[in-house]
Amino acid sequence: MSESQFSRTAALQRKLMENVEWSNQTFITEFILLGFGNLPELQTPLFLLFLVIYIVTMAGNILTLVLVVADQHLHTPMYFFLGNLSCLETCYTSTILPRLLASLLTGDRNISYSGCITQLYFFVFMVTAECFLLLAMSYDRYLAICNSLHYAALMRSWVRIQLMSGSWIMAFFTSTLITLLMARLTFCGPNKIDHFFCDFAPMLKLSCSDTSLIEVVNLLLSFAIILPTFLLTLMCYVCIIATVLRIPSTTERQKAFSTCSSHLIVVATFYGSLIISYMIPTAGTAGDLRKVFSVFYTVLTPLANPLIYSLRNKVVKEALKKAGGKLAAFIRR
Numbered sequence: 001m002s003e004s005q006f007s008r009t010a011a012l013q014r015k016l017m018e019n020v021e022w023s024n025q026t027f028i029t030e031f032i033l034l035g036f037g038n039l040p041e042l043q044t045p046l047f048l049l050f051l052v053i054y055i056v057t058m059a060g061n062i063l064t065l066v067l068v069v070a071d072q073h074l075h076t077p078m079y080f081f082l083g084n085l086s087c088l089e090t091c092y093t094s095t096i097l098p099r100l101l102a103s104l105l106t107g108d109r110n111i112s113y114s115g116c117i118t119q120l121y122f123f124v125f126m127v128t129a130e131c132f133l134l135l136a137m138s139y140d141r142y143l144a145i146c147n148s149l150h151y152a153a154l155m156r157s158w159v160r161i162q163l164m165s166g167s168w169i170m171a172f173f174t175s176t177l178i179t180l181l182m183a184r185l186t187f188c189g190p191n192k193i194d195h196f197f198c199d200f201a202p203m204l205k206l207s208c209s210d211t212s213l214i215e216v217v218n219l220l221l222s223f224a225i226i227l228p229t230f231l232l233t234l235m236c237y238v239c240i241i242a243t244v245l246r247i248p249s250t251t252e253r254q255k256a257f258s259t260c261s262s263h264l265i266v267v268a269t270f271y272g273s274l275i276i277s278y279m280i281p282t283a284g285t286a287g288d289l290r291k292v293f294s295v296f297y298t299v300l301t302p303l304a305n306p307l308i309y310s311l312r313n314k315v316v317k318e319a320l321k322k323a324g325g326k327l328a329a330f331i332r333r
Helices: 003-024 040-070 077-106 113-146 148-154 157-183 200-204 212-244 250-278 281-285 287-311 314-332
Strands: 030-033 110-112
Touching (some): 030 113, 040 077, 040 314, 077 113, 110 113, 113 148, 113 157, 113 200, 113 250, 157 200, 157 212, 250 287
């Protein structure tokens, strides 16, 4: 065999091998969310637990939103942000829990590729918006307590609208960028996501494409959004607590401190679990540990927010009693 014939034969063999490899490579059209499938004996208890949490979370947030919209006494900056938080948490919870409940009830853990990308988009959108919204709420409380004389001038309606618009715009930009980068990746097996929803890191592990760019972008966005908003929120509450401790009245000081400390606990829980999940590289290697931390910022925080921020508030309680009285009077007619 001549040298030219040998080279043509070798090239033909390489092309044949490439075609065989390409034909063996299947592209994923659906994923399997493993969720809590490694605990088969706990599927029913987990379903009941998450169902109760979902019902309470939805009821608390929708009730808060309705009260804020309907009661004129709650048309203030503080309750404007609380209403937006309740709306956000309602959408946030509905992005994660219904799919989890369905898989726990039926055992069907399949989710289409497009459905997974859509869930990821709304998840990133809601998490980003909540980071900025919690910061806006802490800034509002900082102005009200630490700079009360200028509060009305500093927190005008257009300022509130700008803060909220900025939160939604940043959330849209972040989720769109992450989702577009994720949609460009190729997934060719396996298709099992070791999580109870389509989260960023578990999906990257399944990609057979180069993920270096999206990993860098995700890390940069995490340090540009999660860390600064957390530190600024923390600074606001530190200033608030320092001001509260100088209140002469012991009763008022304890009451204000109790409220601020409750807010701070919710913020620390939300941001702490987020930072561990997305900014500490070692956290992504432990699937079960990641699921536990994810429960905090996807399930428990939306449950705690209406209870801590709204329904423990005296003004909201009065509005609730008034609304209950009107409803009872209407029923008796």
